[in-house]
Amino acid sequence: MAADGDLKPIKKLSLKENYALLTRGLGWEPTYEKKEEIFRTIDFEGIKIHDWEKWEDPFRLTMDAYWKYQGEKERKLYAIIDAFQQNNGQFNVTDARYVQALKLFLNGIVGLEYASHRGFNILGREFPGVGPRIAAQMQAIDELRHATTQIHAISHYNRFFEGMADFPHQFDRVWYLSIPKSFFEDAVSSGPFEFIVAISFAFEYVLTNLAFMPWMSGAAFNGDMSTVSFGFSAQSDEARHMTLGIEVIKFLLEQDPDNVPLVQKWIDKWFWRGYRLLALLATMMDYMLPKRVMSWSEAWTIYYEENGGALFADLARYGIRPPKYADVTIKEKQRVSHEMWSIFYSVRNAVGFPVWLPSAEEMDWFSEKYPDTFDRYYRPRFEHWRELEEKGTPFTNMTLPQLCQVCQWPCIYTEPDDPTEFVHRETEYQGETFHFCSDGCKDIFCNEPEKYVHAWLPVHQIYQGNCFPEGADPTAPDFNPLVAALQYMGIKPGVDGGLMSQHVDASRWEQWTSRPANLHEGAITQAVRKTT
Amino acid sequence: MSNIQPVFIALQANNDTLPIIEAICSDNPQAQVNEYPAMVKINCPGRMVIRRSSVEERMGRDFDLRELQINLISLAGEVDESEDEFVLFWKA
Ligand SMILES: [Fe+2]
Ligand SMILES: [Fe+2]
Numbered sequence: 001m002a003a004d005g006d007l008k009p010i011k012k013l014s015l016k017e018n019y020a021l022l023t024r025g026l027g028w029e030p031t032y033e034k035k036e037e038i039f040r041t042i043d044f045e046g047i048k049i050h051d052w053e054k055w056e057d058p059f060r061l062t063m064d065a066y067w068k069y070q071g072e073k074e075r076k077l078y079a080i081i082d083a084f085q086q087n088n089g090q091f092n093v094t095d096a097r098y099v100q101a102l103k104l105f106l107n108g109i110v111g112l113e114y115a116s117h118r119g120f121n122i123l124g125r126e127f128p129g130v131g132p133r134i135a136a137q138m139q140a141i142d143e144l145r146h147a148t149t150q151i152h153a154i155s156h157y158n159r160f161f162e163g164m165a166d167f168p169h170q171f172d173r174v175w176y177l178s179i180p181k182s183f184f185e186d187a188v189s190s191g192p193f194e195f196i197v198a199i200s201f202a203f204e205y206v207l208t209n210l211a212f213m214p215w216m217s218g219a220a221f222n223g224d225m226s227t228v229s230f231g232f233s234a235q236s237d238e239a240r241h242m243t244l245g246i247e248v249i250k251f252l253l254e255q256d257p258d259n260v261p262l263v264q265k266w267i268d269k270w271f272w273r274g275y276r277l278l279a280l281l282a283t284m285m286d287y288m289l290p291k292r293v294m295s296w297s298e299a300w301t302i303y304y305e306e307n308g309g310a311l312f313a314d315l316a317r318y319g320i321r322p323p324k325y326a327d328v329t330i331k332e333k334q335r336v337s338h339e340m341w342s343i344f345y346s347v348r349n350a351v352g353f354p355v356w357l358p359s360a361e362e363m364d365w366f367s368e369k370y371p372d373t374f375d376r377y378y379r380p381r382f383e384h385w386r387e388l389e390e391k392g393t394p395f396t397n398m399t400l401p402q403l404c405q406v407c408q409w410p411c412i413y414t415e416p417d418d419p420t421e422f423v424h425r426e427t428e429y430q431g432e433t434f435h436f437c438s439d440g441c442k443d444i445f446c447n448e449p450e451k452y453v454h455a456w457l458p459v460h461q462i463y464q465g466n467c468f469p470e471g472a473d474p475t476a477p478d479f480n481p482l483v484a485a486l487q488y489m490g491i492k493p494g495v496d497g498g499l500m501s502q503h504v505d506a507s508r509w510e511q512w513t514s515r516p517a518n519l520h521e522g523a524i525t526q527a528v529r530k531t532t
Numbered sequence: 533m534s535n536i537q538p539v540f541i542a543l544q545a546n547n548d549t550l551p552i553i554e555a556i557c558s559d560n561p562q563a564q565v566n567e568y569p570a571m572v573k574i575n576c577p578g579r580m581v582i583r584r585s586s587v588e589e590r591m592g593r594d595f596d597l598r599e600l601q602i603n604l605i606s607l608a609g610e611v612d613e614s615e616d617e618f619v620l621f622w623k624a
Contacts, residue, residue, distance in 0.1 A: 016614065061598065213542060213573070214568075217570055220571075236605065243607070246610060307608045310538055313537050
């Protein structure tokens with residue numbers, strides 16, 4: 001119409017303007033409720049925020065773009081998962097040992113994605129600023145997507161292998177899964193600022209590259225196109241979350257100088273908590289990938305020492321220093337995976353997956369990658385254990401371990417300057433003695449003893465009789481407390497743990513694929529011998 | 533004071549990212565490409581820029597820098613994103 005002829009077309013908004021309208025235009029000041037009644041957890045930690053408007057989300061992702069690109073990621077991912085399933089991809093991985101790592105992933109890590117979803121929902125409610133609320137809400141949706149895509153992708157493996165069917169049950173009960181579970185519950189039960197520093201910065205920014213980059217690349221290298229695809233799909237969200245992590249830190253540090261010591265304390269605490277959690281991953285990388293991309297020690301050098309070094313050099317201008325005990329992590333990088341695998345091997349009858357001793361080829365690889373430690377400390381141990389296996393008297397440890405009150409790992413780590421001596425720290429609080437795996441964990445306890453005395457430690461609970469299946473009768477003459485505790489955890493005694501060479505996953509693998517269950521050790525059944 | 537702390541970007545190794553990686557290398561002469569199984573990690577001292585125009589030239593179509601999200605694995609550095617450039621940098 002003629003009258004419209006005068007109107008200029010509306011100028012297309014720039015990315016920055018678009019994002020500003022979403023994060024500033026949609027917020028409002030409450031009038032009939034007091035602000036402190038609406039945001040009740042925002043003050044108690046002592047963080048001072050003067051101006052929430054100073055928050056900048058560098059990705060400036062608007063809702064339309066968010067749904068569009070997330071939808072595209074999902075379509076891509078499901079195309080690959082479909083192809084994987086249609087083509088029996090589960091039998092194309094290197095060997096049956098690789099699948100054992102997926103059990104740890106499903107039972108121990110997927111629950112963290114869901115816990116993270118819950119945590120970011122809480123932040124999306126608790127933060128008064130609109131920018132961070134939107135970022136937290138998007139992340140909450142992302143984390144739910146991670147949990148569901150991981151469950152969906154791994155469910156296909158569950159049709160063929162033991163030990164995956166009860167993952168939510170196991171996450172809540174299995175003794176070593178209390179390590180990841182308690183990590184996230186510790187974070188969720190802190191205040192909103194501590195949670196975001198813990199998860200977005202210390203965990204996601206500083207540490208998750210280690211989990212997702214070399215590990216997922218390793219999954220690809222071992223032929224698991226399903227896992228690498230959900231891993232990279234999740235990690236593409238993670239890159240956005242990490243950027244949120246660094247934005248949070250800068251925002252808190254720039255808002256008030258009084259925030260600096262609080263943030264530093266949380267960085268120290270959550271770096272150490274996260275590092276201890278990642279010991280699980282060190283083991284998965286070094287021992288559970290039949291074909292390896294890089295060692296844990298190399299990954300730590302690249303992703304913590306080099307990239308973390310750059311990050312903390314950048315933060316120095318705010319008066320932030322690298323996390324306390326970072327030097328201990330560097331001393332431990334030559335030892336941690338070997339110490340962990342020794343523990344899993346020795347308690348293999350009480351874990352949810354079978355274990356094995358490293359082959360001659362693998363030990364040579366360790367000698368090369370761990371020149372200062374492997375031949376001196378671990379090769380003789382594994383060779384001795386192999387001799388015992390060959391004699392038919394494999395080494396096992398039937399005693400439940402002493403757990404660390406904070407990280408909940410057994411106290412299996414060694415002194416920073418002496419790999420032959422266990423670290424054991426303790427302190428007294430209200431007349432009771434508490435035990436720790438490290439100075440890092442002891443410090444965390446001593447800063448907040450009233451929180452950590454409540455830790456639910458599986459070994460203590462088993463000894464107190466709180467971990468038996470319903471209806472169990474501990475006075476019955478044939479009652480076996482260890483078997484009952486395993487049943488309670490969702491681990492099938494005699495099926496799920498033990499030695500790989502005797503495990504049902506291994507014999508079925510050989511029947512189905514005609515390939516050895518352990519690439520380096522030769523066949524254990526006739527199914528392979530007939531064809532090779 | 534010039535900064536030489538490394539920033540990085542890691543992308544999935546696939547057909548979508550080939551022209552992006554090429555564009556990064558030509559716009560950042562100091563970029564160093566590391567290939568891993570399924571993944572390409574590009575390190576660069578101090579600052580790295582991804583230019584929309586350079587990517588479009590190599591892709592032969594329009595490219596919205598937010599499409600990077602689809603094949604992005606990880607990054608390090610502070611981010612500044614506009615319609616034309618996606619920049620990673622350290623301030624210190
Ligand atoms: Fe996630
Ligand atoms: Fe500990």
